[in-house]
Amino acid sequence: MSTKNSSTSTLTMPSDREIVMTRVFDAPRELVFKAYTDPKLIPQWWGQRSTTTTVDKMDVRPGGVWRFVQRDADGNEYAFNGEYKEIVPPERLAYTFEFEGMPGHVLLETVTFEEQGGKTKVKVLSLFDSVEDRDGMLQSGMEAGANESNDRLAELLANS
Amino acid sequence: MARLATTSDVFNAIAEPQRRQILNLLAQGERSVNDIAEALHLKQPQASKHLRVLKQVGLVSVRGAGQQRLYKLTGESLKPIHEWVTPFERFWEENFDRLDEYLQEFQKKEK
Secondary structure, three states, X not given: OEEEOXXXXXXXXXXXXXXXXXXXXXXXXXXXXXXXXXOOOHXXXXXXXXXXXXXXXXXOOOOOEEEEEEEOOOOOEEEEXXXXXXXXXXXXXXXXXXXXXXXXXXXXXXXXXXEEOOEEEEEEEEEEOOHHHHHHHHHHHHHHOOOOOOOHHXXXXXXX | OOOOOHHHOHHHHHHOHHHHHHHHXXXXXXXXXXXXXXXXXXXXXXXXXXXXXXXXXXXXXXXXXXXXXXXXXXXXXXXXXHHHHHHHHHHHHHHHHXXXXXXHHHHHHHO
C-alpha cells in the first residue's frame, strides 16, 4: 500500500512492522549524506519548523550515541536519542531511534542514499522490534497528534 | 485503543502482499471473487481465503447481487493504520521539506 502526496515523498508499509518513507532530492549524494552526518548541519533541517533543534551528542560511528533536543516557543523540550549501528558513506546509515517522551519504544531506522542521475533518492526504513512496540507508539502517537482524525489514506486508496 | 487478537488484526491483514493487491483492486470499485482471482492471477479458493481474512477485520464488505457476491473496500476500517502512520509521515515529511530547502540554498551559494 502506498500513498503519494503533493511533494515527491512516498510512504509504504512493506510489512506489519515497517514503514518506509522515500524522497528524491535534487542534490549530489555526498551532500545529502553529509546533511545527515554532520552535527553542524542537523539543526538546519531536523525537527519541526516551529522548534529549534540542538545537537547534544552526535558520535557518528558504530556504537556512537546521538541525542537531539527540540525546543518550542514555550520552552518545552522534546529529546530524541539513539545509537549508530552502521555507517557506510555515502550509501547507508543505520541507527536506533527513541523519543524520550515515550521511553522503551525503540525502533531501528535504516537510511539509504541512492544516486539517480545527479539526484539522490533517500529511503528511510523504520523497523519496530515487535508489534507491541508498534502499538505502543501508535497509542502515544495518538495522544500527541490527538484528534486529527482524517481519512486521507482511505481517500487516497479509494481514489487510486 | 482496544486490540483484537492477532489473526483478526488489520495490520496483519494488510501485511500480506496479495491481500494488499486485492485492496488496491477493490479501491477501484466492487468486484466479484472471480474478477479478483482473474485480475490477480490467483486460484479462486485462494482469493476467497484472502477475502475471508479481509472481511473478518472489516476491510471489505460483501453484498449479494443476483448469483454473484460483490466485495467492496471499507475505507473507514483503514483508520487505525492511518492513525499509526500519520505522526511518522508528518515527522519525515517536514524534515524532508526542510532538508530539501537547505540543500537548494547550499547549492545556490556554492555556484
